[in-house]
Amino acid sequence: MALNLLNHKTNTNKSNKLLSKDSRLKKIISVINYLNKSFEEKYDILIHRIHFNSDKLKELYPHHQVDILRVLNSNINKEGYKPTVIRTLREDLRFLIHIKAIEKKILTFSNNLGKFKGKLCIYKVSPIAHKLIVAYFDSYKAGLHRKVKEEKDILGAENVTENVTVYINHYNNIYNKNSIKPIFKKKSLTKKIKNKREFVKNNLEKRLKLPKEITKEIKKIIKHTKNPEKTYKNTLFNYKDFFSYLSYDYKKEDILPFFLSKLKEYKNKIHFMRKYAPYKTDFYLLVGEFKDLYNSKWKTNKKNNYSGHIKHIANNILNKILKKELNFE
Structure with a gap:
């Protein structure tokens, strides 16, 4: 009891x-x-x-x-x-x-x-075990900070312009001789935003080295979400964080299928797969689940058959002992 x-x-x-x-x-x-x-x-x-x-x-x-x-x-x-x-x-x-x-x-x-x-x-x-751990993770965080800064620089223009709303009163500007100017500005701005998004998406695909069949699979999974284009970009960012966190200890061949399987569950709430957010996400829960399912790449499962080789060595040693006429106790 x-x-x-x-x-x-x-x-x-x-x-x-x-x-x-x-x-x-x-x-x-x-x-x-x-x-x-x-x-x-x-x-x-x-x-x-x-x-x-x-x-x-x-x-x-x-x-x-x-x-x-x-x-x-x-x-x-x-x-x-x-x-x-x-x-x-x-x-x-x-x-x-x-x-x-x-x-x-x-x-x-x-x-x-x-x-x-x-x-x-x-x-x-x-004696310096704790210092070695701190030094390793400080170096890792510094590298991560540089990558985040680079991405912020790339996305800077997009983040500024994405939330800008251009209001045009169509009826008041029909007979306004200057109305053509803001209209062209709006079209130019929209084109720049679209080009920037394409650049970020293509850059991410290139850096992640994702095969075409994988990108097609991702697009197929998120096809019926509210905003497939935005979800696709966020999926690439989330996979980059997930892969970066696990790639040192685990194989890409294990990380990618697991991520895709979880994407099917999170496709309509993709923000919960984020690593960095002002709210609690499921990133570390997914990491823990992955570690429970897959072996580290440092773990070897090699089984070598040495029986014939060892027998040959043993016979050579025995012959040398007999030649020297040594006695066993």
Whole structure:
């Protein structure tokens, strides 16, 4: 009964808010430091100086990835954020190794030792781990800011003229000799706006390198929306943000089909797929859903058959041993 009440309480406290990646990475660093320190205080020995083997693991119980996940989610839940999963944690650990924030020591065993399934990873945190994370994301944000500024410069004229309404009183200007001037001005202004929109749309298509069949598919999906032309342009902007956010860790072949599938749901409310808005959008919910469905491109699933090669090496070693007449103990 108590367990059921606990589960009920846990379920009611679940949140859909996602913790930002840089904050999550910093928390992972803190968790690893905490677990390493707890181990060293318990056994009065530095974890990175221990030579682990099968016998040593029977005496000592070092933490592993599941323990990191457990402590991390405990902290995240208290702050009201959605807990992460083991797959995301492993991707984050690989990323931290990539930027030199942590070092990994892999211990491999010939058999299963209780909770250790033949392999154990011990992580050593760099003294400047937090600075490396901050430096990486500051650099990323600076690059993103430059791109946003470039787009604002491109769209500047459009944003100014798009909301300008030209009022012409047709009946009062029929006999006005100067009435032809504002009419031509209006036509010229409309043409400039149209040309600017075409330029922005074509520029986006070129930068995103979308094949013609994909652009046709997008236009087909949004064909019956209130304003297909505007929806198409906003779709390209939203896809650019979605792709930029995920492309470092995930494959384009996975990102594009997922985005198109979600476009079918959001075609009449395309603004809710935006990353930047003065209101709450579903951008990060869609990102979280994508990460739950697809593997990172850093995760390899290669299975190589070394049986014949290893047999050949083993025979060579055995022949060398026999030639030297060495004895086995």
